[in-house]
Amino acid sequence: MKLFRNTFAVTAFLAGTALLSCGSSPKNQTQAEETTAETSEVQVPAFNADSAFAYVKAQTDFGPRVPNTAAHRACGDYLAGQLEKFGAKVYNQQTDLMAYDGTLLKARNIIGAYNPDSKKRVMLCAHWDCRPYADQDEAANHKKPIDGANDGASGVGVLLEIARQLQQQAPTIGVDIIFFDAEDYGTPDFYEGQHKPDTWCLGSQYWGRIPHVPDYKARFGILLDMVGGKNATFMYEGYSKRTANNAMKKIWNMAEKLGYGNYFIKKDGGEVTDDHIYVNLFRQIPCVDIIHYDMQSDTGFNPTWHTLDDTIDNIDKGTLQAVGQTVMGVIYNEK
Template structure:
């Protein structure tokens, strides 16, 4: 492990080894808390549907067309309505979890976590999630005059949601063996900005997943595992194995990366460690114990370890590549359709 943690962090909060051990306790494999099933060995093999990259791209484009999806704005409200209606049209049982959270500047954000349940009657479940909000500031933009303006968030936000929506499109007519829950978390990207002279406050990122973790949509909710998609659409993106994910669910990390290689996407999924990244998977694991893996772009050639467009006004549709959406989406589909539980 390279001793350059600050280079690897998406968000400013560094995770100490002690914190990781505490968060990851008891979650080192994908089998913890699994419900037993007598049918496991007799379940038929499922054919993995074809992930349509054009469809995923259109879902990303639609989100960006609404404008920046910042909590407490009309654009945010309209996007939430569209996401809810679209997921319902795909056959999901949708819950819109509304709440109020406190931002780094003590402002109150009205958030909406959009929870789409497929086969909700099943006890064995897989959780797929992404954040749908966008950064209210472009704190890394090269132009200081534009840093207080919200960004489009085509890759940082919309790409993960777009991939999950394309996966959801198949789940009604091609159900998986486990039930699937897809959650679009809100207020992930409202953390303390780097460009303002304000005191840093911990836990100001991932406010939606923190809220859900403390108030799950079902009492004692649990899933076999979770997969987070964050920044999964950029051209030539590379996905290294994020270290908190390795701590929480090492077998699942290897399974996902092996699966990607087996279906021809090994050039995207790199068998090397990335960094510790504060993201929604941290709080999902912390509050529910669900072993969760973060599939997130890592770019060692940039100062932030993410794309040069990250948290700038260059995070636009020009960065979104159908081949990357396909690599991630098909890999995740292969994992969930081959799951025998």
Template sequence: MKRNYTFISLLLLLIVAIVACSNNSSKSVDDNEETTTKSTVNVPPFNADSAYLYVRAQADFGPRVPNTAAHKACGEFLANKLEQFGAKVYNQNVDLVAYDNTILKSRNIIGAYNPESKRRVLLCAHWDSRPYADEDRDEKKHQTPILGVNDGASGVGVLLEVARQLQQQAPAIGIDIIFFDAEDYGTPYFYKGTHKPDTWCLGSQYWGRVPHVEGYNARYGILLDMVGGKNATFYQERFSQRTAGKYVKKIWDTAHRLGFGNLFPKEQGTEVTDDHLYVYNLRQIPCVDIINYSPDSNTGFGDFWHTVDDNMDIIDKGTLNAVGQTILEVIYNEK
């Protein structure tokens, strides 16, 4: 009986060992496959020179204030570029009411890639520029329209380059690029009339209520605002942290892995009224605002913010590259 027990025990040990080896081997293969998948995702290189030219092309139109010829011409340029880069283009032409009851002839421009996919990520920026340089040192310029190169054109320039890459190499998911209008027509300090709520971000408010596709949804969104300035720093915006925290972490971890940690400090910034707020509140899509925050400046956004100095002189290709390459890395690694 002792020999029989010994034989059975040895047999059981042998079976356990075989099963354990098989499991270990399977786990090793699975782990290797996961590592291989992550390391071989073909993320295209972001072309900062190209993005810079798209920023300059917008600036060449002049201030893109609603109801102006420059605004209309730039809108055509942006819609044509998205179409040229293979997107299904939607235009939301709508009359929006400004803080002073001015009717703004506005246009949200949407480019959809792989529109049939239910797995989607939203990328957005505003394309209009502010009608007032109301933060300029020279008070005489406070009612002068600004060129809005960093505040508006930079985010659009980055996304046009992203669109160009999407045409050449499709990611595994659907992407929607939205250029929101009438973001920067908010109430100026010198307005003497009755102040109304929610006078900023009029285009995203409209889209949030009437999306370009009925029932539109996305996993999350990324908003780019003031993403081209020299010496920019992108702190983690507070509303984004509260409502899209895991995506904030994903984006900032990606930026650090790519070597852009100096531009993307993992520190809390301020809370901003921006298009991402209405994307979340009206469509319940968590949306991360990548926006320049300068804690040492008086405004928090840099000395050129809402001044006549927001021009091509402040645009840095290195900043455009850091933001653009981070965005590409994030979206091409979505499954």
């Protein structure tokens, strides 16, 4: 994922589109009780931030989940196993994807489908791989992989907790949880070779062209990226606003209703190159990117972004709670 404040061309077919990207740069309240959270319309299960935090830590305990590593393979098995344990119909998309420098990445998209026969569907997604480069850190660390606690694992952790809740109380619609791979293997600034387009979000590009089931459709998607940072704020991401405005407003209104308006700010943030773009481009599914946008940062992202400081110590349960409960409020209110 990469965030930019200025205009750049993402690809030939996106030429002229200004984007902030997740590969390069754009209060705390824990409810651990297994009780019921109320909205004005339906009863929604209570999101458990302690549980989500444990799922984040479980991923980081494998080490950096960089494609072609043992940690990546082991964590992929763990994620697929957890979705199966939580009652999902699990699909594994295993394929070779070409990185910016010609490296073949042994990639794996992992999908868990709930109520797979329903035509009324919402998709929830996050990327599960790690950036192989701490290229926003000091120069000596640029070629070291990051733990990716926030940038990757936080969104996956939230979705695993949602999967656990879906097994216990099914919503009226079908839900697909998708863990995209090879999102964060985009071209680093230090690379001296030819800079090609579309080197970020390789897993979602593959899934967009070849979904896990033929002619896959969903009402809308919600992408979670960097949703565990301390003092996080989520603003209207530009591409989401243009292509998924109705779903975006639904999410931010739900957050306000649940008391999380200090996290979900109803103001325009940056524009990000992230998996939601390819979900929309290739599947025509409006997809909202919930991503931490920091107006005070030079990059637009959390200070730990693409640095060795992106560790479990910098994950905040209050932020996980705000995001998880909001997303659950949305999907359980779909009819």
